Structure formats: structure tokens, C-alpha cells
Amino acid sequence: MTPSRKAVALISGGLDSLLAARLILDQGIHVEGLNFYTGFCVEGHTHAIRDRHTTKPKRNNALWSAEQLGIKLHIIDVIEEYKDVVINPKHGYGANLNPCLDCKGFMVGKARAWMEAHGFDFIITGEVIGQRPKSQRRDTMPIIARESGAFDRLLRPLCAKLLPETLPEREGWVDRNKLLNLNGRGRKSQITLAGEFGFHDYAQPAGGCCFLTDPNYSRRLADMWSTRGEKHYELDDIMLLKIGRHLRPRPNFKLIVGREEGENNFLSGYRRQFVHLSALSHDGPLVLVEGEVSEDDLQLAARLTARFGQGRDSDRVSVEITDKSGVARTLEVAPMPLDQIPQEWYL
């Protein structure tokens, strides 16, 4: 008896990877999923941090997909290795700081290594020709297969009929006739197929599952690299870029202003690493100061802190300033009028 073939599926938590894995499961293939945590994933963090998401179920969509499929899911921390993808993308960036083609090649390459280490036979992804302008194009798909080292062990079940035969098809491990020929940015076919499979309540994140496709996030990251004079980051840096209002009133410093309780709680975990401010006389945000600041800068920071709190319409607000060693003092300031905050300060 021929042993069951084994496929490793890249599971993002979105619909396409869910459907691709299901198509292959239905052909009697043993499938296990991989999900890569880069630090830029929209999954998890913002939902955990922001209060306004508390009414939504807190779930990891990749795990949810795995449960729907009845497969194992291995979540891999690639934070350190991924830095080179973001900082030095060989194929450049997309519309924002999204290195989608390099990213896909990186992830398929990691899946190939996992496949080889665990005795699996091929890799599947939820890619669809034309779905993404940078990475999911007919001309870029061979690049991913080649640069990842997966070559013809990389199968895209949702659009396989539009692509050359891969090893699993040639060897008869999977029936090509049961694979699909989807293309383009439309979602109708996928939604219909999801209904046929009985998948409901699946995630459909606008703009995908990565913060790097978000123009606001990318602007903050570009500002960070620009002011530091080098392209470099740590996990805390990219986490903080996701949270709060970011204002750069002067080139030498930036403020990170919590927008609600969840964000303030999260930012409070960084109090020992940053000079920080909060109003004493009124409710308001916790504000972190990133950069070296003068007394005049702190006056400005205090006025902005007052502006974003409940004392915004008061004549005076008491603002506590605490340095990195925990020494606190109080300033009495007038809140900064909204019309004196130039739009260019907002990142």
C-alpha cells in the first residue's frame, strides 16, 4: 500500500489558505499547517491591546483555521530572521514598506526547510494569480518557487490549473482535475467555495494580515528609520508603532499618546524605558517621549498631553513628568489648542 503523502500548508488565518488546505485534505493527503510570526502580524496584538476590540472574540485566526480543518498548526517565531526581509528586500517594497515578494519567498523557504526536516512531501499555499499586486502574479510565482528552493514541490491549489504541473500532480499524489483555476482580485469564488465547505465566520482582514501593507504604519516605520539614521528595529519598536497617536513636534523627539485605557495599560509597560507624562488633575492619556528632550521640549510635550485628555478645555492642567529613573515632577500648563497642532506633526 502506498503511504499517505504529507503536505505542509502555509496558514495565514485568511480564507485562501483555509480553502487551499481543505482542497488538499479532501484528496486524502495528510496536511499540517505552519504560521509564521514576524512581529508585523495584525493578528493578536492589536486585539489584545485595544479596549474597543473587547466585544469581538479574541481568537487567533490561524488557529481557528486549523480547528476548522482538523489539522495541527505549528506557529513559528521568525522575528529575528525576518528583519533582513524587511530591511533589505531584494525585490523592493510594494506600495508601502511591504516586501511582499521577498516575504513570500522567505516563508516558503522556511516551509521547505520544515518539510525536509519533518519528512513531508510538498508545500501548499493559498496564493491566487493576480490576487496581490506584488507577490501573487503569474510572473512572480516562479520566482518564489525558485528562491525558496521549493521548486516544483510548491503547489498552489487555488490556481494550479493556470500554472505548470508540479511534482505532486505529475506523481499522481494529487488529482490536478480537482484543483482550481482562480485568478484576479475578486473574492466571489472563494466565498462561494467557503459556503460549500461550510466555513463561516472566517477572517477577511482589509489590506491583508500584515501591518507593513498599512500606509500609516509604514509612515511611522519610515520616520523611525529616518530619525535614527539607520534601518534597524527591535520587536518593541515595531510593537509601539502599532499603538496610540504618534506625533513628532520637533525632529529630536516623538510622542506616543495612548488613545484609550487598553493602550494606556500597554504603554505603561514601557514606563521605565521612556520619559513619560500623564495629567494629574484630569483623566487622560499616558504619553511616552522617544528621543532626547530639553526643558522646552518637555513643556511642549506637557501641553500636548493636556490637549489629549479630559482637561483639554481647562485653563490649566497639572501634568506629571517622570524620567527614566522614576523621578517625577509636576508642570502646570495650558492645553495646546487644537488649531496650533500642525497636521504634519501626526505620523
Place this chain on the structure above:
Amino acid sequence: MSHYELDARRLLCPMPVIRTQNKLEELQAGDTLAVTCSDPGALHDIPAWCRVHGHEIVSTLNHAGEIIITVRAIK
């Protein structure tokens, strides 16, 4: 059978899940692991990860912002 503890406080999901997963890979069947977390997302994610891998949730405690999830490894 042994008992182990894992401190995943101040980590945001999916990091507590990843740390749990990596630790469980080192354990023998029947060993237990108590994971302490501060991200409430772990209340959903760690049990979900255990379900897809067949590990057993022994108990879940949620007190004063600290969550302790105890898992029994099933190989």
C-alpha cells in the same frame, strides 16, 4: 511524569502560544506544564492550540490579571 512552569507574562499573543508549543515539544507524555500569562488572548489561543495538537487542558485560572493555564502533554 514531571511538572514544569513557564512564565509568559508581558508577552502578547501569539508569543505565549509559541513558548508553550516549544516547551511542550520537550516534554514527555503525561508531563504537565503551567503557563502564566498576562495577555487575555492566551485564554483562547493556548486551549485552541492544545485542541489541534491533542494536548489536554487541566485547568485555567484567571485572577487579578494573571492567567495560569495548566496543560498535560499527550504524545
